[in-house]
Amino acid sequence: METTVGRHRRVIMFPLPYQGHVNPMFQLANLLYSKGFSITIFHTNFNKPKTSNYPHFTFRFILDNDPHDERYANLPLQGMGAFSRIILFNKCGADQLRHQLELELSAKDEPPVSCLITDASWHFAQSVADCLNLPRLVLRTSSLFCFLIYASIPFLDDLGYFNLSDNTATPLLDGLGYNNVPDDKRLEEQVAEFPVLKVKDVIKIGFKKDNDGMGDIISNMVKQTKASSGIIWNSFKELEQLQLETIRRDIPAPCFLIPFAKHFTTASSSLLDQDRSFLPWLDQQPRNSIVYISFGSVAQVEEKHFVEMVHGLVDSKQSFLWVVRPGFVSGSTWLEPLPDGFPGERGRIVKWAPQQEVLGHEAIGAFWTHSGWNSTVESVCEGVPMICSPFWGDQPLDARYVSDVWKVGVYLENGWKREEITNAIRRVMADEEMREKSRGLKQKLDASLIEGGSSYESVESLVDYISSF
Numbered sequence: 001m002e003t004t005v006g007r008h009r010r011v012i013m014f015p016l017p018y019q020g021h022v023n024p025m026f027q028l029a030n031l032l033y034s035k036g037f038s039i040t041i042f043h044t045n046f047n048k049p050k051t052s053n054y055p056h057f058t059f060r061f062i063l064d065n066d067p068h069d070e071r072y073a074n075l076p077l078q079g080m081g082a083f084s085r086i087i088l089f090n091k092c093g094a095d096q097l098r099h100q101l102e103l104e105l106s107a108k109d110e111p112p113v114s115c116l117i118t119d120a121s122w123h124f125a126q127s128v129a130d131c132l133n134l135p136r137l138v139l140r141t142s143s144l145f146c147f148l149i150y151a152s153i154p155f156l157d158d159l160g161y162f163n164l165s166d167n168t169a170t171p172l173l174d175g176l177g178y179n180n181v182p183d184d185k186r187l188e189e190q191v192a193e194f195p196v197l198k199v200k201d202v203i204k205i206g207f208k209k210d211n212d213g214m215g216d217i218i219s220n221m222v223k224q225t226k227a228s229s230g231i232i233w234n235s236f237k238e239l240e241q242l243q244l245e246t247i248r249r250d251i252p253a254p255c256f257l258i259p260f261a262k263h264f265t266t267a268s269s270s271l272l273d274q275d276r277s278f279l280p281w282l283d284q285q286p287r288n289s290i291v292y293i294s295f296g297s298v299a300q301v302e303e304k305h306f307v308e309m310v311h312g313l314v315d316s317k318q319s320f321l322w323v324v325r326p327g328f329v330s331g332s333t334w335l336e337p338l339p340d341g342f343p344g345e346r347g348r349i350v351k352w353a354p355q356q357e358v359l360g361h362e363a364i365g366a367f368w369t370h371s372g373w374n375s376t377v378e379s380v381c382e383g384v385p386m387i388c389s390p391f392w393g394d395q396p397l398d399a400r401y402v403s404d405v406w407k408v409g410v411y412l413e414n415g416w417k418r419e420e421i422t423n424a425i426r427r428v429m430a431d432e433e434m435r436e437k438s439r440g441l442k443q444k445l446d447a448s449l450i451e452g453g454s455s456y457e458s459v460e461s462l463v464d465y466i467s468s469f
């Protein structure tokens with residue numbers, strides 16, 4: 001085990017405790033450690049990472065140490081309710097964070113603290129860091145274009161985009177089935193202010209200006225990200241050049257774009273155990289023959305939509321590897337709604353997989369994804385074309401860019417309809433032009449990592465910047 005000996009500067013890192021946020025923060029922590037920094041991780045007990053995978057980091061558990069505290073003791077552990085912690089701790093976490101930071105700043109037996117890096121959604125951390133004169137950088141785990149659109153939510157809300165009649169908007173979000181959406185042409189219209197998007201993409205984000213806890217979180221996240229000392233993005237310049245220019249014009253804090261999946265895997269920060277038992281089977285499959293299916297760590301579907309997915313998949317006659325998390329189908333423990341005989345010889349179903357390794361496997365021909373940003377970047381890193389079935393938040397925005405801007409995937413924008421699923425899978429598996437575009441994007445990414453390339457320079461300038469504090 002390495003220790004802090006020989007490490008002269010320390011970085012304190014504070015991820016949001018959800019898989020899609022923990023992964024990039026630990027990838028960044030590994031990267032900074034490899035550059036000589038000592039790492040201290042602040043974390044909640046909720047979704048505690050496997051600390052034994054990180055003997056070289058120091059862990060401090062904060063915010064939810066009292067198991068009897070009624071504010072959080074009974075909050076849901078699964079599903080959307082688990083996110084209520086973000087709202088709660090942003091409201092009441094400041095004293096504890098300040099106290100723990102004061103202890104770290106005065107510790108005599110540890111290297112001095114250069115800066116704090118928190119998830120952008122821990123917006124309350126900015127005023128705490130300011131009080132202590134500690135530079136705070138943020139890690140933003142979604143794309144740059146998502147940030148720009150989130151920053152425009154109040155404006156889009158004022159323009160009425162979120163106020164389509166409830167009859168139109170509610171079924172669109174309800175279970176994301178889209179089957180009962182009235183024929184409202186406005187949903188298909190372009191958003192004049194962001195012509196890449198359709199009105200329905202904006203509605204599918206699922207939160208609007210200050211309408212609830214999440215609306216507040218987003219607007220404060222944007223405000224305190226702008227006030228931070230720097231923004232680290234899981235992306236690369238060649239992917240989001242225009243958005244980077246816009247952000248650099250509007251925000252004084254420096255931006256660092258680093259495609260984390262190219263530096264470290266997420267195996268050690270996985271909150272669930274990764275099943276590797278199917279790998280010998282995957283090794284036997286022909287090149288580009290398998291559809292890999294996974295919808296991230298939080299998305300849930302209704303049983304009727306799950307059944308529709310199964311039919312779409314069966315009718316496509318493609319072989320597949322499907323990650324079905326326990327709880328993915330609401331009301332089921334795991335695979336109860338599956339028809340007899342499924343998956344048969346054509347496929348494998350697992351609870352959780354080593355996703356990056358799978359995407360890098362030559363048997364994988366396409367990724368049917370919920371368009372979470374980590375999954376999207378991981379797919380781009382491996383040059384795998386995508387079939388996009390987004391749920392909410394940044395996912396519908398990612399799906400739109402994947403299909404309409406980068407043209408490395410197909411967006412299933414009408415929900416779970418078996419014929420459309422079948423067609424999309426067949427199309428993406430057979431479309432050589434799309435595969436070539438995916439390879440082209442991967443090549444740009446690979447080039448950015450070579451000395452002198454944009455991602456390489458981003459890492460170097462981040463290290464220099466942190467060292468300058």
Ligand code: UDX
Nearest residue numbers: 020023141142296297298323352353355372373374375
């Ligand atoms: C969410 C949002 O969707 C995402 O856009 C946001 O930026 C962060 O929070 P999540 O829905 O879990 O995250 O999706 P995603 O961002 O794709 O992250 C999932 C992570 O879990 C990926 O790093 C993926 O490699 C990993 N994973 C997924 C596994 O390790 N094994 C699996 O079987 C499935």
